[in-house]
Amino acid sequence: MKDINVKETMHEMLLRQMGAKVICYVGKQCYVKFNIEGYEISYAYNINSKEKYFLQRVKPYPMVAGVFEDLKDVVTLIEIDVEQFRNVISSGKFEKFLELNKKILDTARNLEDLFLYYKVDEKMFDEIMKEIDDVREKIMNSAAPEKRVYFKKDPETL
Amino acid sequence: MNMMQLISIGVFVATFIIIVTEKINRTVAAMVGAMILLVVKIIDQGEATRFIDYTTVGVLVGMMIIVSIIKRTGLFQYLAIKAAKMVKGDPMKIIVLFGIMTAVLSAFLDNVTTILLMIPVTLVIAKLLKISPIPFIMSEVLASNIGGTATLIGDPPNIMIGSEAGIGFLDFVLNLSPVIIVILIVSVYIIRNIYKNDLHVDEKLKEHIMKLDENTAIVDKKLLIKSLSVLGLVILGFFLHEHLEYESSTVALAGATILLLFSGIEIDELLVEVEWPTIFFFISLFIIVGTLEEVGVISMLAKLVIELTKGNLVITGVVILWSSAILSAFLDNIPFVATMIPLIKGLGAISGMNIMPLWWALSLGACLGGNGTLIGASANVVTAGVMEKEGYKITFKDFIKLGFPLMLISIAISTVYLLIFQLR
Numbered sequence: 364m365k366d367i368n369v370k371e372t373m374h375e376m377l378l379r380q381m382g383a384k385v386i387c388y389v390g391k392q393c394y395v396k397f398n399i400e401g402y403e404i405s406y407a408y409n410i411n412s413k414e415k416y417f418l419q420r421v422k423p424y425p426m427v428a429g430v431f432e433d434l435k436d437v438v439t440l441i442e443i444d445v446e447q448f449r450n451v452i453s454s455g456k457f458e459k460f461l462e463l464n465k466k467i468l469d470t471a472r473n474l475e476d477l478f479l480y481y482k483v484d485e486k487m488f489d490e491i492m493k494e495i496d497d498v499r500e501k502i503m504n505s506a507a508p509e510k511r512v513y514f515k516k517d518p519e520t521l
Numbered sequence: 522m523n524m525m526q527l528i529s530i531g532v533f534v535a536t537f538i539i540i541v542t543e544k545i546n547r548t549v550a551a552m553v554g555a556m557i558l559l560v561v562k563i564i565d566q567g568e569a570t571r572f573i574d575y576t577t578v579g580v581l582v583g584m585m586i587i588v589s590i591i592k593r594t595g596l597f598q599y600l601a602i603k604a605a606k607m608v609k610g611d612p613m614k615i616i617v618l619f620g621i622m623t624a625v626l627s628a629f630l631d632n633v634t635t636i637l638l639m640i641p642v643t644l645v646i647a648k649l650l651k652i653s654p655i656p657f658i659m660s661e662v663l664a665s666n667i668g669g670t671a672t673l674i675g676d677p678p679n680i681m682i683g684s685e686a687g688i689g690f691l692d693f694v695l696n697l698s699p700v701i702i703v704i705l706i707v708s709v710y711i712i713r714n715i716y717k718n719d720l721h722v723d724e725k726l727k728e729h730i731m732k733l734d735e736n737t738a739i740v741d742k743k744l745l746i747k748s749l750s751v752l753g754l755v756i757l758g759f760f761l762h763e764h765l766e767y768e769s770s771t772v773a774l775a776g777a778t779i780l781l782l783f784s785g786i787e788i789d790e791l792l793v794e795v796e797w798p799t800i801f802f803f804i805s806l807f808i809i810v811g812t813l814e815e816v817g818v819i820s821m822l823a824k825l826v827i828e829l830t831k832g833n834l835v836i837t838g839v840v841i842l843w844s845s846a847i848l849s850a851f852l853d854n855i856p857f858v859a860t861m862i863p864l865i866k867g868l869g870a871i872s873g874m875n876i877m878p879l880w881w882a883l884s885l886g887a888c889l890g891g892n893g894t895l896i897g898a899s900a901n902v903v904t905a906g907v908m909e910k911e912g913y914k915i916t917f918k919d920f921i922k923l924g925f926p927l928m929l930i931s932i933a934i935s936t937v938y939l940l941i942f943q944l945r
Contacts, residue, residue, distance in 0.1 A: 372638075
């Protein structure tokens, strides 16, 4: 605890010297880990400045899960998420899904690096936009009601 | 020797050995010792409660709360940046100024807290100057143990001595501050000279220090004003507590309560920062040593000491000073002082000698002795741990090479002081 305080103070000082406003709350950062058939499914949640719970999935791929009023909601979401992962892992197509997801996340990073480090032709953005729209359309079309297998919670983006 | 005395000694020695060897957590070890005495009915619950020195406990809790509020204001960072800029980033002067600053802060706050507040800002400054932070940190940690000796509230042994011997804050300041100022100046000067070859930096790097803005360190101006006002009142209260017939714990706890009331910070957030293991360590030790006193072991020891020293005040004083310094360099000084307090009281009761100089000898020996080795004081152990995590290893050998000779010099100065002004 004391070591954390020293590190925190040092970095806070450097950030303040950079002009940042730093507010650190005495709170909790919790890590939740599951092992489902050899796959690690893990989450992290902390209490944010508005005393709400900020939940993130850490593994098998990172994703912001949302901000919740109540810890009970965090537990419910994790429960549903884990159940969904259990289902997809048993489907036998999980490895391929992970590979695809990793590629999408890597592509997002590539795009950011391209934009931040290089001079980019605006036309190229339009081309990428079109290709992404195609991919999204493909995803939307595949989400046909008759193919739905999970009903405890509605999808958030489809 | 009867069975109760034998069991009490057995529990005390076993607890002491476990604390020293650090086989299990020192608080747990002390709690086990105290509980054994209660369970085997050497003492009962009422007696155990009577042995606890609530003045010491109150001062510790009160000051821990006050400090945990003040440190949120960014005051210490502000002072450190201001000091570094005042000497225009010159590391030779920073080492002296930070050492003195740490000593002064340690005189009013606990040493571990002070050093933990100084380390982050020192690391940043050393990083900006592109030099090792070790010289600065060594100067600060040694100065924190020296500064803590100067006042009643600076170091736990002093709180215990003050409470048990009925010595006030002003008495500590008047009797110990002069010699501590001399020891501090000599020590900081020696440390600076030892490290002076490691403290050369490019003039351009000093400009980085001048670019630091001390005002950004102040996180909450309103809280700072409230905290400083209360701290000022608390310090004034410490100076006047005997005159006003208040216990020092009343002053510390009253200050803490006022700050709790006006700071607006959640109480559970603050109470988490009170070092409860330290508080329980003290409570348990008081029970163990109180039992030794109750069953007559301490008075037996006191008689033995009088036989050995023939009741000579000068010899007793010098022996207490040097033995407590050497032992405190290797042992936890809190259980040591807890044992010595009833012993010195016993010496006074049996021989009728003026024991006041012996309290100063015990305080100087036990507090300054902490500088002798890396394990001599909590501040040293905590500093070494934190620095190791930051990638700077302070080994036992490194520490003893600087700390032990400095400790011997400070005890030699203390001996001269006691012989001239106290042991007469």
